[in-house]
Amino acid sequence: MVLRHGVVQTVKWIKENSLSLAFLVMFLLALGGQAVAGTLDLDDQQRAMGDQPISVWEYVTSSSFAVDVAENWQSEYLQFFLYIALTVWLVQKGSNESKAIEDAGAESDEEQRIGAHAAPDSPRWARASGPRLWLFGNSLGLVMGLIFLLSWAAQSVAGQAAYNSQRLADLRDPVTWSSYVTSPEFWNRSLQNWQSELLAVLSMVVLSIYLRQRGSPESKPVGAAHAATGVES
Amino acid sequence: MRIPLVAPASGVALVLALAGCAPDAAAPARAAERFHAELAADRGDAACALLAPKTADRLPDPGQSCADALRELKLGPGGAVTEVRVWGDNAQVRLAGDTLFLHRFGDGWRVRAAGCEPVRDLPYDCEVED
Structure with missing residues (x-):
């Protein structure tokens, strides 16, 4: 039993x-x-x-594996950091990924259920004030942004190691970290990942206006109007 | 002597940065010094044994031995080690009289290129290379 x-x-x-x-x-x-x-x-x-x-x-x-992993991680966390931060202020009419047009901004304490408006089951820091409330109120974006920066830093360190190993194999002088992070190789690795992440987010924002996925919280209800924005599924 | 240093930024970065850990710079330096010591002592076969397989294969002309090919090149004296740069399985060793490039194989460091002169940002121009 x-x-x-x-x-x-x-x-x-x-x-x-x-x-x-x-x-x-x-x-x-x-x-x-x-x-x-x-x-x-x-x-x-x-x-x-x-x-x-x-x-x-x-x-x-090896540095080859590390740089390949880190360059993908940083771009994913950048994508989510930007998405979390920008959707506070920017909206897209008709998109399930956007809140209602009139809700743009950090919203009121009442809407956010913080301070005096906190519910009995609200997290303790939601009832706090000052830096603690600010920190908790922005913790998701901050952590995503922090992981992005750490992953990008790891990419730069591992990338320099892999790049210099290849340069030595090609009978060329290795480069310093500062030279590496301003090199076309570093920016090519970074930007090629960023563009794909940004395109994916753009697709999600726009396609969710017109397309539906029944049962998914990432979609509006199937019968919701294309123009409906910030609809809870 | 410049060795890659890693400043792990987090647990994640620490794992990722393992690849960049400071390697042993003494081993390639010893291999480079030994290569020049064998050449200076006119022990061509011993010097050839320190070359990377591809380098040793490509060095001699048809019908010529590796040792003879090395003798013919008359590489200058190596001298003391002034700088070692190691990244992954590749290294560059600067001696007072020569610059060498080495690769780490299963049985240790071998010379891939020697008698090298810098050519701006292009690959070094080397008397011995693979």
Whole structure:
């Protein structure tokens, strides 16, 4: 009976967290797949040069793997940071990704249920004032922005290592970090990721005006008007 | 001596930055010094054994041995190590009289190029290269 209760609780927990769990599993599988595919790719190049084969561990601790991972991470976090921050102030008529036109801005304390308007079940810092309330009230954007900056910094460090290793292989002098972060290679890596993320967000904002996905909170209800903005599904 | 340093910015950055950890700069320096010491002692075969396989293969003309090819090039004395730069499996060792490029193989560092002169931002012009 106790065992059955435990199973029921576990199943309930999995169901209640299924979105996070599904993405966590897919992320780990994709990262593992990248590690294996990247190893095989580099191994192929090494053999062509008459070099010894490399292990998965050697590859995942290499600057090549690190820069590839970091450059993708930074752009994803930049995308979400911009999205979180810009949707406070900017709106898109008809888009499910936008709030109602008249709600543009940080909104009132009452609408945000903070300070004197906090509910009994509101987070403790929502009842606070001053810097604590500001910090909590902007914590999502701040953390996303911080992870973006850290990932971008990691990209610059790992990218310099990978770039300099290649330069030495090409019988050229390595470059300093400051030269690297102003180099076409660094900006090419950054901008090629940014443009794709920005296009994806633009597509989401615009397509959600006219297209629907039944049952998804990322879409308006199927029967909602194209012009309806800030509709709760 | 310049060795890549990593300033991990976070747990994430720490993991990612493992790739840039400071490697052993002494090993490629020793290999470069040994290469020039063998040349100076006219031990061509021993010097050839320190070359990367592709470099050793490409160096001699048809019918010529690697040792003879090295002797013919008359590379100047290496001298003391002035700078070592290591990034990943590749290194550049500057001696007082030469600049060498090395690669780390399974059995240690080998010389890919020697007798190298800088050509602005283009690849070095090397007497011995792969």
